[in-house]
Amino acid sequence: MQTLDQFNFHHVLAETPxxxxxxxxxxxxxxxxxxxxxxxxxxxxxxxxxxxxxxxARDGGLAREFEVFHLPSLFLFRDGRYHAPLHAEALPERIRMAVAATLARPAQEAP
Structure with missing residues (x-):
């Protein structure tokens, strides 16, 4: 799992297929x-x-940008484009279903 911060967040995700x-x-x-x-x-x-x-805690600016109010918070991107926050119970099948349902909808504008 790669760590992102305010300096590389947008750049790395934009280049992630x-x-x-x-x-x-x-x-x-x-x-x-x-x-x-x-x-x-x-x-x-x-x-x-x-x-x-x-x-x-270390990158409060990103947390504010994405309106993170609780931890953990998950966000989904595809081909460098923001899709949505991901809400799912912490069970493999629920996460798979949430990812599939979120990707079936159009990408959103990033917060």
Whole structure:
């Protein structure tokens, strides 16, 4: 999982082909660690996603830009374009369904 910050966030995601999931986390967030591990396991098992992490405490500007009010918060990008926040219970099948449903809709304007 690659770490993004305010200096490389937009540039890296713009150049990332395919589906990218960005998770906003915090250093003391147990739920964040669980979701990161789950997503990493899903990618290791074959999900064709690129995973990125933003430390919301360190990069408050990005957290404000994406209106992150709770951790973890997930956002979906495809081929460098923002699609939407991703809301799903932290279960593999629920996450897969949420990704598919979100990608079936048109991309949105980034916050």
């Amino acid at each position: 395919g589906t990218a999931l960005v998770i906003f986390t915090g250093p003391d967030c147990g739920a964040c660690r669980r979701v990161k591990a789950l997503l990493s396991d899903m990618v290791a098992a074959g999900e064709p996603w690129s995973l990125f992490e933003v430390d919301a």
